[in-house]
Amino acid sequence: MIIGDILVLRKNPGRKRAQRMLKGKIKTVCFLKQISGKKRKPEIEVLAGDGLKTIHREAGCLFELDLSKFMWSPGNRRERERMQGLVKPGETVIDMFAGIGYWSIPIAKACPECRIIAIDINPEAIRQLERNCQLNGISNISARVGDCRELAKDLQDRADRIILGWIFRPESFLDAAFRMLKPKGIIHFHYLDRFLQEEELKRAAERAGYSFRILSDVKVKQYSPRTYHRVMDLEAWK
Structure with a gap:
């Protein structure tokens, strides 16, 4: 996969072959x-060239990132574009794993009339998010550092829409998600x-005292040979 001007390989071809891949924009x-840990930090080895900092373009946006610190999943592109079409002006969105x-x-970027609260436990990620807001001329994101489960206890804001984007035992974060949701x-x-x-x-x-129904259940990407990353849109009400 290509992220910005960096070619990322899942198999090691050796340094000589990698050197020959340095052409064009690469x-x-x-x-x-x-990729491991709560902060989803990549373990990555440079085979040819120099540097893991890049700017990636996707969905009409610029993302500055350092691949030694932050992951990037091209397989999520279609879901990012789908979300751009769902959020409506005036909505408050909470991104629990921003x-x-x-x-x-x-x-x-797609809906400047909405308001987004972006939460992440990694301070470096939040600093990079704020930098990416500047790159894209975005002023409708409020970034907060912390564990979303703890922040949910004291957060005064309530969301029309919540993105629970953690795929490993995400059920353990549902109590926090419902706590931050509007009626x-x-x-x-x-x-x-x-x-x-x-x-x-x-x-x-x-x-949490909610009923819910499933609006849609969308395949995002294949995660492993027999496992798919999916997203379920749950409409909930009291």
Whole structure:
């Protein structure tokens, strides 16, 4: 995959072959070993060229990022574009796992009349998100550092729409999502289809006093040979 002017490979071709890949706009070739931890930090090796900082263009937006610190998933592109068409003027959106602005930046760009609260536990990611807001001339995102479950306890704002974009045991964040939702709103619930615990969805809604229905269930990308990343749009009300 190409991110900005960096070619990212999932298999290591060796340094000699990687050197021959430096052509056109490609300034760096690297090998992505894995992405791990709560902050989703890449373990990456530069095979040819120099530097892992780049500016990536997607969905009409600019994303400045350092691939040694932040992940990027090209497979989410269609979902980013879908979200740009869903948010309406006047809505408040809470992005529970904002990162460098993967979802928030495209939405804010497409709908400047909405308001977005972008949360992430990683201070570096929030600083980069704020930089990306400047790059794109965006002023309708308010960024906050912290664990979304803790921030939800004291957050005064309530959202028309919540993006729960964490796919690893996302059910454990539903209590916080419902706490931040208005009496009627939508949760965009990302998950891995093989590991979905549907009963936990129902129990979390019941604990918060909500009923819900599934508006759509969209395939985002293949995560592994037998597992897909999907997003379920849940309309919830009290």
